[in-house]
Amino acid sequence: MGAVIGGVLPLAVGVAISPIPIIAAILMLLSPQARVTGVGFLLGWVLGILVATTAFIALSGSYTEGTGESVAAVGIAQLTLGALLLLLAARSWRARPAAGEEAPLPSWMGAIDRFTLPRALAFGFLMSGVNPKNLLLCASAGISIGAGATDTMPTGTTAVALVVFTVLAASTVAVPVIAYLAAAERMRGPLDTLRAWLAANNALIMAVLLLVLGVEMLGKGLGQL
Template structure:
């Protein structure tokens, strides 16, 4: 069980430090419908991560993708290599797309409409960004493969999925919960965090994706 959680930790961190959902959350919290929009977004974000991970766990378990037993599956090795290669490609793309010194980061156009989000629309946006974002989806697939291929019992699978989901959603959950507790004190720090993420997170994400991709490729080669 400990080895599975160890594999999930960097993958969950990779989802957690995604800049777009964190920036979107901050903009919602600074907007006129902060409580409803941010609460809906958090629910959708958690649901998307949980859904993607559980689906992959079910597939990996039923397909017998065990890479930790006495007779490791070659399919599990090839899946890890493929996921790792895709993460490496994303790392290169993130690095090439980072803002240069003196250049402002470009944000998605839909962020201009965040002030109009309701609880339902916020939930839909959270679900879309978590389950349909290519980088997050790859990390959820890698996590689901690690859990489903570990050969653990149902109770341990539940714990592993919960561990990954909670940690992956933490950077959206913490500011939302913090706002509900002390919103007057958070406006300044949240705005400063948004600016920092816009300028530096592409570089941070590229390094993290590079490390995760290399680790997955190495694990796949070890199985083969």
């Protein structure tokens, strides 16, 4: 079980330190409906991670033999995911702002002040479960968990690995939401400072992160072949 969990920890960190979702959560916490939309976004974020990862665990399981050993299809899938992560890394690197230039942010961030609970919930789900960058990371985790589960391992291994991955992946959205609920006034200043820093460094953070994870996933894929 340790090997399975250890294999998905870097991917969980990749989801966790994605700047744009953290910025979105912070903007909701600074909006007039902070408590409602912040909690809704967090719930949608967790649900999206769970659904996307579980789907790829099931898909990976359909490509394993009775012994639980991954067949070549799993290795090919990991190689494909690794290549896609590297492409996203290159895209993020090219999108980084020049020195002294303000980093552009998605236009939808201007509508966050008008979010309701259902909209925040749906948006959180889309950001974690459908957003291409996070979907690739959840897919990589799901395939790694599914490929690592064997008939000789305890029945709950897959569930434990999924829970660990989800908790860590959702932590950076959960922490500011919980901190705001506990001490709203004291958290406004630090959250706004963090938002500005993440906005300025988003492209560079994601380029480095996706490069590391892409190379790691390529290595896993080669090891399966």
